[in-house]
Amino acid sequence: MIIDLQKFITEERPFWSELEAVLVKLEKRPELRLSLSRLERFHYLYQRTSGDLAKIKTFSAEPNTRVYLESLVARTFGEIHGSPEKPHRLAPLHWFFSTFPQTFRKHVRAFWICLAAMLVGGAFGGFVIVVDPAAKEVLLPFSHLLGDPSERVAKEEAADDDRLAGAKTSFSSYLMTHNTKVSIFTLAMGLTWGIVTLIMLFYNGVILGAVALDYVLAGETPFLLGWLLPHGAIEIPAIILAGQSGLVLAGALIGWGKSISLKARLRKISGDLVTLITGVAVMLIWAGIIEAFFSQYHEPVIPYAAKIGFGALELILLVLFLTRSGRRTKSSQLGVESKIYHRHTQADTDTKK
């Protein structure tokens, strides 16, 4: 049976328009909080419009009004049933010093797996260089690493001119963007159930292991450490953290031992993925600056001891940061618990009143 469409629309339109006006306001200003009375009115309008939609679906063939009402109900549904994030007050320091390391620790198992993949790759690369030095040409994709390490060290140390003069900033920005892209790719490859992510880490390990052994065997260990540690102490862990985020994604896709749906699993980790990859980007910005402005200068410009010391200090600070920063101490936990207890007892008192 078909209702009197025109009368229906004429009578109900003011309510739809009112609901739409509130929606537009809420959509334009997500931080807006409605008063209780306005919230009740909003809910009433939502229910009324939902009822109208149900009526028009049952009784009428008018598609435009139906589509319009569906759109209104859909938008209101999102507003009412969505779990809006807390109003955005930018707190980058809190995010960096608490949220990021906490998220790292939450998924630390994925980090250990990635570290293991890279170490295995490193061991393999080193082993290949030891047993077959000629394989260097196959393993290493960078031409400046194919030559004799001692010759390169002698050349670098004898250089009078600054070969990066006038290009350090652009080189630094290139490193930042390139490494961030690679990290995002490593994260995305979690979609392959983490297989490609682990292969990428393994391959990075192979290159690193091959280069390291090549220089160590040539007796150029101080140069190697002085060259790689200042930026590598942050850059290499950053790449492993990118792998960690890839494995977190893979874990959500596979869902071993988790009884929630795939969608729910993905929803659960989405914030963590963003936190990890943003943290990685921050680390890579630092590494890019150090690599362009510091790592490329060797003795006699900067003593190796200073470079190695700087790199070791960075590594220690990074480990402390990732393992300790943002940790809830017993006293702070007790403080939170007592606050919660206080709030509950207060609520009980209010209810009894």
Add this chain to the structure above:
Amino acid sequence: MMVDKINSLTIRTPEGIEFSLMLAGPVTRFLAWSVDLLLILATNKLLGVLLGVLGIISRDIAMAAGVLGFFIVSIGYGIVTEWYWRGQTLGKRLLRLRVTDVRGLQLRFSQIVIRNLLRFVDSLPVLYLVGGLACLINRRFQRLGDFVANTIVVWSPPLDEPDLDQLLSGKYNSFRKYPHLEARLRHHVSPAEAQVALQALVRRDEFEPRARVQLFQSVVTYFKTIVTFPQEATEGISDEQYIRNLVDALYRPNTTESMR
């Protein structure tokens, strides 16, 4: 592998109301992305001109700003616009598309970031081949970024409500003398059939004269098989007027009742 596609996603609210979101197909999305790409390229071009001026002072800093600027604009454009316009970029606004949560809920910031970061993979190797293939395989036309972020892209068709007053006013309806037949008509005609009659009237001026006559003739013949009005009610009226009476009876039954 092709998968059975669905054109719309039906969501049932806890109140028991169902609503549908029309899913946007790969072609519409590609067009919207093309608009966005043009905008990104134009922004980068503009940035290049500005950095050219900066290059006079320091070529190194200008180049660095160029590299960073291009990277930030490429990634940040989608994130910022979709966050600010609640799921829309400029291209999506033009084509009436919107990114939304797969459950119809509000988009969270992390969802927007993830779907935009994974563009890197979706756009591989060229022209969104990976994303396009993922769209074809996925029932909800989700590219990889959408799949991971739990988002879909929906299309809101333009709303154009017919003005029944203008459509039906000033004409005598000979069917009103037969309320029992009108009631039978309303009982037997399905919503889709009623819509055919209404749309024929709404769009009558879009047809060639001959096609218009043929169309109304066929529609009348069809409706006569559902309910037949007496000859005195239909005598001397054109097929178009027949449909007008029919639509009046179907869509405005209370008007008929008030006349009695």
